[in-house]
Amino acid sequence: MINENIGSNTVAAxxxxxxxxxxNLNGAVVITLSDNGAGLALPNVTTAERDAxxxxxxxxxxxxxxxxxxxxxxxxxxxxxxxx
Numbered sequence: 001m002i003n004e005n006i007g008s009n010t011v012a013a014x015x016x017x018x019x020x021x022x023x024n025l026n027g028a029v030v031i032t033l034s035d036n037g038a039g040l041a042l043p044n045v046t047t048a049e050r051d052a053x054x055x056x057x058x059x060x061x062x063x064x065x066x067x068x069x070x071x072x073x074x075x076x077x078x079x080x081x082x083x084x
Contacts, residue, residue, distance in 0.1 A: 050064055
C-alpha cells in the first residue's frame with residue numbers, strides 16, 4: 001500500500017499479487033483495475049450510503065447494492081441506469 005498526501009487530499013494505491021490495483025482518494029474507492037481484463041469495479045454502496053455521499057459530482061457512478069443498479073449523479077440527483 002502506498003499512501004501519499006497531495007495538498008488536502010490523501011491518495012492510496014494498493015497493488016496486489018493477483019494483479020488487482022485499487023486507487024483511493026480521501027478514503028473513497030476511485031477505481032479498481034485487474035490485469036485479467038475483467039474491467040472496472042465501481043464502489044458498492046447501499047442507497048443510504050449513496051445518499052450520504054458529500055458533494056457528489058455530475059458523472060459520478062456507484063453500484064447501488066440495495067437495487068442492484070448502477071447509479072449516476074446527474075448534477076442534481078442520483079438516477080438509476082437501466083437498459084431499454
